Amino acid sequence: MNRAILAEILKNYEIIEAKNGQEAIDSLHEYGDRISLVLLDYVMPVKNGFEVLQAMNDEGMTEKIPFIMISAENSPSYVEQAFDLGVIDFITRPFDALMVQHRVANTLQLYTKQKRLADMVEEQILKRERQSNTLVHILSHIVEFRNGESGMHVLHIQALVKIFLQKFLQKIRSHRFLSEDIEIICMASCLHDIGKIAIPTEILNKPGRLTDEEFEIMKKHAAIGADMLSKMEQHNDEPLLKVATDICRWHHERYDGKGYPDGLKGDQIPISAQVVALADVYDALTSKRVYKDALPHDKAVKMILNGECGAFNPVLLSCLEELSDDLERLLAETTNELMADRQSGKIINDLFRNNGINRSDSAVALLEKERTRSDFIDEMTEEVEFEYTVDPPVVKISSWAAEYTGLGEEFYSPEKNEKMLSSLSPDEYYKLVTKLRNTTPENPVVEHECRVTINGHRKWIRIVAKSIWSNEDPPRYTGVIGKMMNIDAMKSLIDNLEYRATHDSLTGLLNRSAAIDLIREKLKNGAEKCALIMLDVDFFKTANDSYGHSFGDSVLKHIASRLRQSVRGKNDIVARVGGDEFFVFLVGYRENPENIVKRIFTALNGKIGDFTVSVSMGIAAYDKTLHYNYEDLFLSADRALYCAKQSGRSQYYFYDKSMEHTFSNISPIDDQS
Amino acid sequence: MTLLQCYEAIGGNYKSVTSRFGGERLTLKFAFKFIDDPSYKELEDALASGDTEGAFRAAHTLKGVCQNLSFDKLGNSASAVTEALRAGNIVEAKALFPELERNYRETIGTIQELRGAEL
Numbered sequence: 001m002n003r004a005i006l007a008e009i010l011k012n013y014e015i016i017e018a019k020n021g022q023e024a025i026d027s028l029h030e031y032g033d034r035i036s037l038v039l040l041d042y043v044m045p046v047k048n049g050f051e052v053l054q055a056m057n058d059e060g061m062t063e064k065i066p067f068i069m070i071s072a073e074n075s076p077s078y079v080e081q082a083f084d085l086g087v088i089d090f091i092t093r094p095f096d097a098l099m100v101q102h103r104v105a106n107t108l109q110l111y112t113k114q115k116r117l118a119d120m121v122e123e124q125i126l127k128r129e130r131q132s133n134t135l136v137h138i139l140s141h142i143v144e145f146r147n148g149e150s151g152m153h154v155l156h157i158q159a160l161v162k163i164f165l166q167k168f169l170q171k172i173r174s175h176r177f178l179s180e181d182i183e184i185i186c187m188a189s190c191l192h193d194i195g196k197i198a199i200p201t202e203i204l205n206k207p208g209r210l211t212d213e214e215f216e217i218m219k220k221h222a223a224i225g226a227d228m229l230s231k232m233e234q235h236n237d238e239p240l241l242k243v244a245t246d247i248c249r250w251h252h253e254r255y256d257g258k259g260y261p262d263g264l265k266g267d268q269i270p271i272s273a274q275v276v277a278l279a280d281v282y283d284a285l286t287s288k289r290v291y292k293d294a295l296p297h298d299k300a301v302k303m304i305l306n307g308e309c310g311a312f313n314p315v316l317l318s319c320l321e322e323l324s325d326d327l328e329r330l331l332a333e334t335t336n337e338l339m340a341d342r343q344s345g346k347i348i349n350d351l352f353r354n355n356g357i358n359r360s361d362s363a364v365a366l367l368e369k370e371r372t373r374s375d376f377i378d379e380m381t382e383e384v385e386f387e388y389t390v391d392p393p394v395v396k397i398s399s400w401a402a403e404y405t406g407l408g409e410e411f412y413s414p415e416k417n418e419k420m421l422s423s424l425s426p427d428e429y430y431k432l433v434t435k436l437r438n439t440t441p442e443n444p445v446v447e448h449e450c451r452v453t454i455n456g457h458r459k460w461i462r463i464v465a466k467s468i469w470s471n472e473d474p475p476r477y478t479g480v481i482g483k484m485m486n487i488d489a490m491k492s493l494i495d496n497l498e499y500r501a502t503h504d505s506l507t508g509l510l511n512r513s514a515a516i517d518l519i520r521e522k523l524k525n526g527a528e529k530c531a532l533i534m535l536d537v538d539f540f541k542t543a544n545d546s547y548g549h550s551f552g553d554s555v556l557k558h559i560a561s562r563l564r565q566s567v568r569g570k571n572d573i574v575a576r577v578g579g580d581e582f583f584v585f586l587v588g589y590r591e592n593p594e595n596i597v598k599r600i601f602t603a604l605n606g607k608i609g610d611f612t613v614s615v616s617m618g619i620a621a622y623d624k625t626l627h628y629n630y631e632d633l634f635l636s637a638d639r640a641l642y643c644a645k646q647s648g649r650s651q652y653y654f655y656d657k658s659m660e661h662t663f664s665n666i667s668p669i670d671d672q673s
Numbered sequence: 674m675t676l677l678q679c680y681e682a683i684g685g686n687y688k689s690v691t692s693r694f695g696g697e698r699l700t701l702k703f704a705f706k707f708i709d710d711p712s713y714k715e716l717e718d719a720l721a722s723g724d725t726e727g728a729f730r731a732a733h734t735l736k737g738v739c740q741n742l743s744f745d746k747l748g749n750s751a752s753a754v755t756e757a758l759r760a761g762n763i764v765e766a767k768a769l770f771p772e773l774e775r776n777y778r779e780t781i782g783t784i785q786e787l788r789g790a791e792l
Contacts, residue, residue, distance in 0.1 A: 001710045001738045005703055043733045094740040096693040 002573075006039060006070075009097045010104060011330060013067075025055055027381025033064045036108055040087070042071040042078075053085040062086035071097075135185070136240075140190035147204060152282060152335075155192050159334035160279035161189045163327070167319040168275065185272045188244035192251045192276050195225025222252050245274050245486045251276045256311035267313075274313050278320065281309045297328050312509055382486040386465075388414070389479040395420075403453055424452050432463060436480055441469040451489070460491035460566045504576040507560035512583075515575030519585050520630050522573075531593040531621035533584040534637040535598070538614045538649045540580035545612065555608060556580065559615070566603045568596070593621050601652050616644040617652035676701060679787045683780045684746030693743075703742055704784055710738060713777050716754070722766055728766065729758035747776040 007015050016031065018024040021044045028035060038089035042049035049069060055063050063083070069087045071078075079090060088102055129588045142152045147153075165182050196204060199221050203214045210218060215494040235241050250264060250273035257265030285300035291294030295303075301324050303309050305317060323330070384401035388394070393413045402409040411417050415431070421429060444467040451458050465482030469475035477550040510518070522530070537543075537559060544552040556576070563574045563582060573585040584600065586593055597619055606617045618641025639662045640655040647653070676697050680687035694700045712735040719728035732755040739748030751775040757765040 001701075001706060001712070001740060003735065004706065005741055008699060008702070043730055043737075045730060093737050094689075094693060094743065097695050097699070 002041070005095065006100065009095065009100050012103070020045040020054045022050070024052050026349075028061060029054060030066075030134065033061075035065055036111070037104060037650075038065055038067045039091070039104075040067055040069050042069065042082075050081065050085060051416075052663050053082070053087065057086055060664055066111050068103065068107060073386070109219075121643075136187055136190050139194065143193050144652045146201065147193070147196060153287065153333050154286075155338055156283045157189050157192065157276065157279045157330065158186050158338055159331055160282060161275050161333055162186050163323065163330050164275045164278060164316065164319055165271075167323055168316060171315060171319060172564055174183055184239050184243050185247075185275070188240055188247050189276045189279070191225070191244045192247045192280065193221065193225065194228065194244075195221035195223070198224045219252070219260050222249055225249070239392065242601060247273050247276050251274070251280060253277070254311040255313050258311065271313075274316060277310070278304070278316055282320075285309065298324075301327070302488075334454060382482040385482070387479065387481050390477060423454060425451070432465075436465060436467055437477075439467040439477075441475045442467070448638055459488045462487045467485065472567050498568070507557055507576050509560050509563070510573065510575040512575060512577040515573055515585070516630065518573050519583075519633075522585070522587055523630060523633075529593075529621075531586045531589070531597075531619055532633040532637045533586065533597060533617055533619045534577075534641045535582050535584070535615045535617040535652075535653075537580040537643070539543075540617055547609070551609070551611070552627055553610070555613060558606075558613065559604060562603045563600065566596075566600045593619065597654075605650070614650040616641060616649045618642065618644055618655065619652060620655045674783075674787050674790045676704070676787065677767075679681075680702075680743070682783045683744060685711045686743040686745050689777075690743035700742070705788055707738065707742060707744075708781060708784055708788075709715050712738060717770075719776075720763070722771060723763060725758060725761055725766075728763065729755065732758055732766075744780055747773070747780050750776050 001021070007017065012038075016027050016035070018027050024038070024040070025047065026043075028038070036449045038233045040049045040052060044052075045254075047055075049071070053062065053067065056065075062282075066088045067086060068089045068091055069082045070091045082090065088107060088395065090102060091103055137154075144154055162182060166186060167355075168181075170205035199218060203210065203218055206214070226245045227250060229241055229245040232241060247270075249261065250259075250269050253259035253262065253264045253269045253273060254277075255266060255269070255274070257263050266435075281304060282300055285303065286297060291531050301320060304312070304671070305321060318328075369438070384405070385398045386401075387396045394410055395414045395417075396410050397405070397407060399409055405423060407419055407423075411420070414420055415433075424432075428448075431450070432446075432448045435448060439446060444468075446463075446465055448463045448465075450461065450463075452461050453459075462485045463482055464485070465480050467477055468479045468481060471480050502510060504511045505528050519532070539554060540552065542553065543555055559580075560576065561583065563584060567574055567584060568589075571587045573583065573587075575585075577583050577585040586596060589596055597617065601615065601617060604613065606613050618637045618639065620640060622633065636655040636659075639659040640653040642662055643659055644653040653659075674682075676691075677687050679685075681689070690700050691697055694703075705710055707749065712731050715731035716735060719725075719731055732751055736748055737752040738756050739745075739751055754766050754769050754773055757763075757769055
């Protein structure tokens, strides 16, 4: 009854009712933070309001969802306990409809704002983190560059430090370090040799052994590095800087106290510096340097364990010993991870790697549902939905498509993804990217048709994509969403229609208008020497009349196939222009077309049944020195053909000036394309 | 009979309820709904079977509904029973119950009469 009254008052919202405490908890589990607000009574069957609150508190729910307590109770201790358990507001009975509506609306608004702010802060933190990581990497890279090292040294140190520290913590089961400490030490380890910036290059990169004097100078880099960092007073409180200072100063100390610069002994040396020292020695042994070759992993570990390369914490040494078999693999993996981190920022990578935040979010549950649906539809229609973000440069494709194409659901830097580029050729990829780059917020949609190779099959696809722009002023290009459709079937339909529109259905030769278009095009492109042959079948009407039309058709097919065989390659054009008349357009013969013409003429003569097949041909040959166009060629060839027929058929005539005033009345073809 | 007359007859606060519900429409709707509200019956059964805790919840709910509907007279007797039960005193609650029963019958009877007039 009380719920009914509340529901009536709040009828503008979507309401889920629970008739007791346990039901309330079950609903909260089911709907998660799709619930925007909870109105909670105190006295309820099974579990009371406080019990519900306590349970939700334990799961961190009260931080995500606002709880408003409703009750007739208003003793101070009761109110206090409710607030302690995380309720955000109280509504006392009897309700006032307006008051309930306002309280609910205000609370919702507050939470929305808070969530938006939290998102903004998160984004800022991410930005800052990436900037400072970049700076640290630039710094460490400068040192390496000057050292003539490969650029991998710092990465290796970072990776090794991470591996050693994780093992070390596992071993000593200490809670003194947290994972963020590992992060900081790793980052700080990049800077261990920063003092070398003050060491002259002659000493730094000397190929031979250092003299005692030179070695003394070299040794100074530890103290110099630490000084440089500790003098940055405005950042004295930064944990990163403190750890980096320790590492710089003490990464050449030895566990037995015989190191430099301070001769610290045992655990006087911070563990961060101890670990970096070990990592440094291992990497130095296994890398090539100006003065030495790289040692194999086993040998390096053996030398370190034998104490040939300095004195280390025995616990650390046992870590190294235990890790030894896996170290090379771990180092490669961790180095790769770190490189990926450098590219796109730590937090994002963690998100990808663990899917942590994503999956636990109940909004994702909704998305998941939606995805199943769209996957199904994608599969039915063979459509691929994709999404690209500029920062980080990641492409995501729908999971059906991920499986179908073998690309996986997410991949970094598409321009470097060989699998993708072998499917969509690099050429087409750049065409698409160029189209997208040329979009504007006002005109964000592009279309692109091309062929792709999927599982060895070539397919025509159409991509429709929309560029996404930020709300800033000026807007920033932030990504792309789009869809790829399989248009293979449509494409072949169109190809088929195109074919039928340009070809003669009986002989399969080009038809007249297609042939004229092609000839015009060749002439326009400045074809070298060329000749237009017009021919028709002698006494074709007689053949048709006495043997029937299907016999006539077979004569035409015979001519067509002979013509096709006797021209050269793809350059020459053969067409049936209507009835029993054919065109042959010869392009780029050597001296004189006569030989070719003769060959064609001979090939066409023969017998089909009782009918003697012969043709008459008129040829107009031109070369580049003359001005000509299709109309002139046509007219000339037509006149030559007329002459050939007039003089008794079954022969060929080349056009010459003497035919200039001949008027064809045999060939009814006029030039209306 | 009007809603106002009904409230006067059962010792309710017409002004309070109509101002909180923004008029008579909702008030009428819920007053009629009260006829089918199970809390009273639950309270009666729980008292009869000696279930102090169940009786407390039912009395508390009845009290809440009365507050929401501004059935002040019935609410007061529900409140007295609730407090006795909160203290675990089922004997006192049972002693207070006849008063509540009288008020409840009066209230229900009047609302039914009102509904009859409305129909």
